[in-house]
Amino acid sequence: MPTHHRPLGRFTTTIAATFTLVLALAACGSADEDTAPPAEPTDASSSVTLSVATSPAAPVSPTTESADLGPLLTVTIDGDEVSPNAEEIDLGTGEKLRVEIDSDRAGELHVHSASEQFIEFVEGTTNGEIVVNTPGTVEVEDHDTSAVVALIEVR
Template structure:
């Protein structure tokens, strides 16, 4: 079946639109949080006094599990300013920690040594 010549631009535009939506959103290519079912996963990296992420806002549901994978070159502690406040101690190397927030609001996750806000959890 042959299409009329005037339909060719429409076919071209539709084809380009579909290829633009076909990107690979695999977690390995993403710098932000990833979701796996009901959990949200974030990797925190510490190199000396530098942290990644640094102040990123992440949406999280009430009672949704947040899995933090911490890759650090030295031991430390993160403070989760929720009610009640939570503390996450970590050693040098890679460790995994889970937490949940049971009230809506904005909750900061920060280091006090050095003083850095890593995440702002927008809990809904």
């Protein structure tokens, strides 16, 4: 019985197209992201908790730490102006980073950890938490402007 073989060129093209599709779907700025609900963490390696504050909070330095509450990242967004700019934060694996966002618009922070995390925020003040259980460097960015807000070194 004769055996049919696929030409190597067609196989290579199929693999390359599949790889390109996977990369495109994994990209941070996909077109479907604006209409899709925020992704939930898919495993126990990371989590995000989100709460919305009803009153403005007092100004706080970008990153402060309280013995009882852990480190705090304060993000301020005024239109396209986002601060801080690549704030460096050291965090232990499994340690909670509190995030306070004061913004003049609604939006989303992306936390580029092993399991992608999102913190949606509203106009006004929004509080959330980031927990990363995988060591390494994690980037936090504002989705609308792609401004890098923080670089978290997880040890």
